[in-house]
Amino acid sequence: MAKPQRPAVARSVTIKDVAREAGVSAMSVSNVLNGRGRVSEATANRIMQVVERLGYRPSVAARRLRLSQQWTIGMLIVVEDPDFLSDPFITAQVTGLTNYLTASSYSLILRGMKPSDFRTTGLFQDIEADGMVAILSGDSVQRSWFVSELATLQVPIVLMQEQTVPQGIDCAIVRQDDFDGGRQVASHLLATGARRFWMLLPQVEWAAMTARKKGIASRIEAVDGTSLDVIACGDESYCVTRGNTLAALASRKAPDAIIGGNDQMAIAAMKACSDHGLRIPADIQVTGFNAFDTWRYVEPVLTTVRSAAHAIGERAGSELIHRLQSGTFRETEIVLPVQFQPGSSTRSSS
Amino acid sequence: MAKPQRPAVARSVTIKDVAREAGVSAMSVSNVLNGRGRVSEATANRIMQVVERLGYRPSVAARRLRLSQQWTIGMLIVVEDPDFLSDPFITAQVTGLTNYLTASSYSLILRGMKPSDFRTTGLFQDIEADGMVAILSGDSVQRSWFVSELATLQVPIVLMQEQTVPQGIDCAIVRQDDFDGGRQVASHLLATGARRFWMLLPQVEWAAMTARKKGIASRIEAVDGTSLDVIACGDESYCVTRGNTLAALASRKAPDAIIGGNDQMAIAAMKACSDHGLRIPADIQVTGFNAFDTWRYVEPVLTTVRSAAHAIGERAGSELIHRLQSGTFRETEIVLPVQFQPGSSTRSSS
DNA sequence: CTGAAAGCGCTTACAG
């Protein structure tokens, strides 16, 4: 007769140990622990004492297998930068999500990867979670391919900062109103009299930045004699952004305003402006997006748009948990408002 | 006879389905998938084709239960700030750890909590992982209590940025040489002729900052006519740090140099100095610690100490995985070097 | 109120 070997590390104390010690069946222990029982108070008390005394902690692996539920959400961050948490906008979303999940007794599995790893090694296949949350980068073709790959996991998906709801799969998006943010920035700058604009964008396409640009363009195009040029800022690092902005300033007439795709790029551009001998905001105005702590660090204080990053994370968590419990997403497109925050890097409306 | 109900969501395709379809036993499927088998090539090929065709993905929950191994590491961040990833020093450590674990086919469960949650609700007890990594804050009494609580999980522990190795438990620490960093900063400042120093520290005791302070003090105390005062900066936020520094400048004679406990506090202090009409570095020198991107954003560029945060995370991962595979930590105290990085917020040595 | 039995989906030592 076969005699299977014990697992490498036998579990110290199981539900059977508690049951034996308390003189009851494992079922009663389970019922007491999960508050599901019709168990007499005396028995319940006795069981709880044994649990305490033996230091019993249920095996969540066994529970997961039995109930085929994981109480786990996977969070995927697909970006080029191996330092995938370096952007405060991303970390705020992750924090909001984690905090919500913790409060709901769910765990978060965090994984970052490059788009190429996603494509080639399917580095997310081994994540056994009840649902997935993802932050994707790259152009829309790549992103929608990523989404269809994610869908093969057969669990509900929430995408953060995606602009359009993927069709035909169990998915919702949570984003902020970047289009409106762009509109507000453009309106403010137009009111100061600015007409010629540069916008700083990274090589990689971020859905949120694209939306900001569209919002900006919608306002600018409505005014005669305006222009909006894009300055490509490579990997959106400080060095490249500063260098490319400086090169642009050296080669052509400076614009009235430079609109950073985010705060970090705006700050790099401010340095480039001062390298070039331009005063802010007298000679040139600069704006950012996101309003994380860095916006305070610069002189003058940056005009920017306050993001709802933490709220996006929380909302992603709450929608996903609701979906898991109810069977459907109550909304598939959730848009949170943004708030314009004027600083001293722009002039007041004339 | 009892007829237990099916779990809520039955698994789509199991190893049995593959076995039946391929006309073999589940065991052969398992052997092929895990490369453990003495299975004929023909059978193996047939099995792999069925796996492909049915889109079979093994249940990791079942595997975990069977092998009582989780292939999961828990990461606990115990800080006051609910925005527990706001410090770039912490995110860099988390990223380094995650990347290492992913490369080793381990998953990371991330959880942040306040010290009070740790104390009262044992919010980490439900994390079933093969090992734990933690970043702890608070005074040494509180931290060592946290460590003893963590030890009840009965898994190996790696502490990041802890200064002393807890005794009697299965634990290692990985940190950078903050004491040496402090020494280097102090040596540099002393060489510029500075004698009177303020150091900015938050209310909460961080082991790393305490070590920095000790390193600074060790150098300063060796020189006659020097002084080192601590300016308490509350929650180390920009506002409080700036405000408290400004208040200190208003109430007593300005020092020769202000040493920030980290870059963020140093930058806030730079603002306070310029609020107070002091020029940097002519009237007063300022230094930071950590050298994350923000140090570039300020004018003048901050003199600081480059941290090994990402490397700390990677090393924590590699030591923990090694411990899991070999049974013991090869070292229990790992200290990574730091690198002094002079900027323009201090003068060159005279 | 309480328990015996079945089964979640795997893996392993052993016999054939």
Next chain:
DNA sequence: CTGAAAGCGCTTACAG
């Protein structure tokens, strides 16, 4: 080279 059986630690519908 291949398979039958046992068991990891739970939970549930049902019978008593």
